[in-house]
Amino acid sequence: MNSSQRPETGGALPPHPTLRRYYGRDADRPRFVRGLFDSAARDYDAIEGGMALGTGRWYRREALRRAGLAPGMRVLDVAIGTGLLAREAIRLTGDPLRVTGLDPSAGMLVEARRQLGVRGVLGVGEQLAVRTASVDFVSLGYALRHLSDLTVTFREFFRVLRPGGIVCVLELTKPSSRVGYAALRIYMRRIVPMLTRLRTRNAEAELLMRYFWDTIESCVPPARILAALDDAGFEDVRRALAIGLFSEYTGRKPGPSQVPVGPARREDRDNFFVRKMRR
Numbered sequence: 046m047n048s049s050q051r052p053e054t055g056g057a058l059p060p061h062p063t064l065r066r067y068y069g070r071d072a073d074r075p076r077f078v079r080g081l082f083d084s085a086a087r088d089y090d091a092i093e094g095g096m097a098l099g100t101g102r103w104y105r106r107e108a109l110r111r112a113g114l115a116p117g118m119r120v121l122d123v124a125i126g127t128g129l130l131a132r133e134a135i136r137l138t139g140d141p142l143r144v145t146g147l148d149p150s151a152g153m154l155v156e157a158r159r160q161l162g163v164r165g166v167l168g169v170g171e172q173l174a175v176r177t178a179s180v181d182f183v184s185l186g187y188a189l190r191h192l193s194d195l196t197v198t199f200r201e202f203f204r205v206l207r208p209g210g211i212v213c214v215l216e217l218t219k220p221s222s223r224v225g226y227a228a229l230r231i232y233m234r235r236i237v238p239m240l241t242r243l244r245t246r247n248a249e250a251e252l253l254m255r256y257f258w259d260t261i262e263s264c265v266p267p268a269r270i271l272a273a274l275d276d277a278g279f280e281d282v283r284r285a286l287a288i289g290l291f292s293e294y295t296g297r298k299p300g301p302s303q304v305p306v307g308p309a310r311r312e313d314r315d316n317f318f319v320r321k322m323r324r
């Protein structure tokens with residue numbers, strides 16, 4: 046990307062504008078989001094499995110593998126939720142004690158601890174209660190839209206990684222094709238909230254799904270996210286896109302790698318499922 050194409054960066058970067066129909070001021074957003082996830086925690090896995098948009102275990106595991114997660118690495122999974130991504134990280138590292146999860150929702154964290162036996166830290170991505178240069182891999186699965194500031198959060202990711210460490214952010218991105226976008230919009234706006242309500246009988250879970258789509262629709266474009274990772278200090282920052290919808294942002298902290306098994310980040314060629322995106 047040349048400098049004229051590069052979006053302006055450096056200042057605060059909220060992932061989306063204020064969504065006033067859900068919360069009045071930006072300052073109220075963290076409490077609103079925490080409340081939503083606390084109330085939906087017990088139903089989250091059912092909702093996720095039902096709408097098939099978290100893409101299931103196989104995709105999460107393959108995305109982590111593509112990013113370079115390998116046995117022996119120490120992982121921090123930010124926004125662990127009920128542990129859907131952390132579960133796959135454990136499979137790849139081979140040890141639950143090597144994976145630490147962090148989340149501001151006590152309800153979600155309780156589920157993750159119960160299901161996986163991982164160490165759980167109550168906290169937010171913007172201010173990690175984790176030692177500097179103490180992990181080899183930081184993951185963030187489907188939670189970028191819930192952060193208050195990507196600039197601050199990516200700097201925190203950079204701080205806690207050891208030299209050579211890897212950041213991997215998985216997130217849904219609006220399809221660029223008009224047909225794909227229109228189809229997803231109908232599915233996410235109309236069908237998913239209705240199915241969620243029927244399946245869970247939980248009004249908060251339905252609200253979560255409505256909020257989910259509104260944050261995807263108003264999320265900053267991939268170029269801003271890549272630029273924020275660059276600005277935080279990461280090198281070799283890239284994005285791959287699976288089935289036109291699932292973005293995988295990765296980068297590496299410069300310096301000699303102390304990663305136990307060596308950086309296994311895969312140089313996948315494009316295939317029908319995943320496309321490396323030009324910046």
Ligand SMILES: C[S@@+](CC[C@H](N)C(=O)[O-])C[C@H]1O[C@@H](n2cnc3c(N)ncnc32)[C@H](O)[C@@H]1O
Pocket residue numbers: 078079082099123124125126127128129130131147148149150153168169170171185186187188191192193
């Ligand atoms: C959609 S869930 C993702 C769970 C999991 N990573 C996965 O792959 O399914 C989003 C999670 O982000 C958490 N979250 C919200 N705001 C956050 C913040 N500021 N920092 C870290 N996590 C946050 C929520 O509590 C929730 O558990």
